[in-house]
Amino acid sequence: MVVFDKPRALADVPLHYCPGCTHGIVHRLVAEAIDELGIEGRTVGIAPVGCSVMAYDYFNCDMIEAAHGRAPAVATGVKRADPDNLIVFTYQGDGDLASIGTAETVHAAARNENITIIFINNAIYGMTGGQMAPTSLPGQVTQTSPYGRDVNACGYPVKVCEMLSMLDGPEYLERVAVNNVKNVRMAKKAIKKAFQNQIEGKGFSLIEVISSCPTNWGMTPAKALQWVDEKMIPYYPLGVYKDRSAGIIPGAKEEAK
């Protein structure tokens, strides 16, 4: 009896990610969701610029590499090209989605574009070697905030799920983490639901995955997962921020509830 196997949608190649990086876990969860929903043949994935820039090599569905931050706009084009057939997802990091691509993110959400976004929030620019991200925590030491993120000089972190939940547009926003088994299982459920929503034509679903970056945080993988628990999750609380179909609509007026 097979207890555990590599998902079919995940290419059989070594990933380039650093030891202890959680991208591998999230890639697997996305691939499992694609497998379980039987949609690989009609799925188009869009890779960002950032550590997951080469995600196009890691999924067996058709893949597109987008310019930095533009994945939601590219996804919009792909989806509109064949809306009845294609399932389109983007896989983006925090610099890509919440800094250079903020406009594309917000407006795809406002349009309730029928796409799925997997948003990796690890509070740092990984690929370029550990600079301050839009989601870096106050006081967090990075290459470009060597004395700790000073909120008076460079502002506060962007809370993407909270921000998007105020829009009427999006269908489903949930923040999950992959730092322990329980959280990985919940992340899987959320990611699968984000694809299921698209299949059902419900619209924009974004899953923010709180992730770790041991290399650029300067920690062991185990310590990094602990830091997720102790620092990241208190600042970025996990949970469903919007689920229109389930009646969770924080931005709605009292009478509309």
Add this chain to the structure above:
Amino acid sequence: MADKVLMKGNEAIAEAAILAGCRHYFGYPITPQTEIAAYMAKRMPKIGGTFLQAESEIAAINMVYGVSSAGKRVMTSSSSPGISLKSEGISYLAGADLPALVVNCQRGGPGLGGIQPSQSDYFQATRGGGHGDYHMIVLAPASVQEMAQLTIRGFELADEYRMTTMILADGTIGQMMEPVSFDFEIKEEPEKPWATTGTGMKRAHNVVNSLYLSPEVLEIKNIERFEKYDLIAEKEALAEEYLTEDAEIVIAAFGIAARVAKNAVNAARAEGIKAGLIRPITLWPFPVRTFKKCLGTAKEIISVELSMGQMIEDVRLATECKVPVSLCKRVGGMIPSPEEVYAAIKAAAERTGE
């Protein structure tokens, strides 16, 4: 004879695009090209197409990137400042070898500039505009009829060579009304086996990408792309010649400047000056052979432009500086009058006279 309709140049582009099978348009409002967006907003929903007003020029060109990746004909349009914003995306289209049609209905610059017609994006268009080694095919219509005709041709060229075609128009041709016939023969769209249409579990996955981390591979990619460009330069260069056979003073002008120049050439001929006109229709590839041909009789070439002198460099390169090339220009949204161009011809005739 086919029926003609009276239309603005911008509207003719939009209608021609629909005829060419384009069912996806993404744009952002900017003068003087917004008629294209307005036309598409009206027509696309009625024919099962997509009109989407994007949140920015940057988003619009990346939506184009998405539709093109999925194998469908797609376009966007803008005017000068907006094209600068789109240039990032145009570079990615080039790097990923994706076909697309981009319209630049030029206005005066730099910066916010003005909203009156200009040709000062010539360098940006013919050299690529964004980062990296690449070209677009650049078509320069001089009438409303050509706005339609070159739009259809533009889609064909884009698909054939898997690259961006730019219609480099200007505020005048975009805004002016002329009779136009849409009696075009539309060729069948080519197959796009490279497109990301879903594997259907029947083939290996397709990847649309412009990232090549190995310098050896990226070098080969660039060289191969330029071999394609050489082929295009050989096959696709196009120009209109007017009274050039015996011309001693040759005007080089495209778009609206060529319309003005033609009047000046006629006036000069009436005065006994052997003047002629070369009107490049493709700005990239530049019609080098046409210019070389005129060297038999030409004593001077005058580049008439709505810029501080941009195409003049290509005229000098094409003619290898074998005859003097002078500039007759107006800028900032101004258009030279036929009298101004005639005066330039007369002065050149006097300079070069025996």
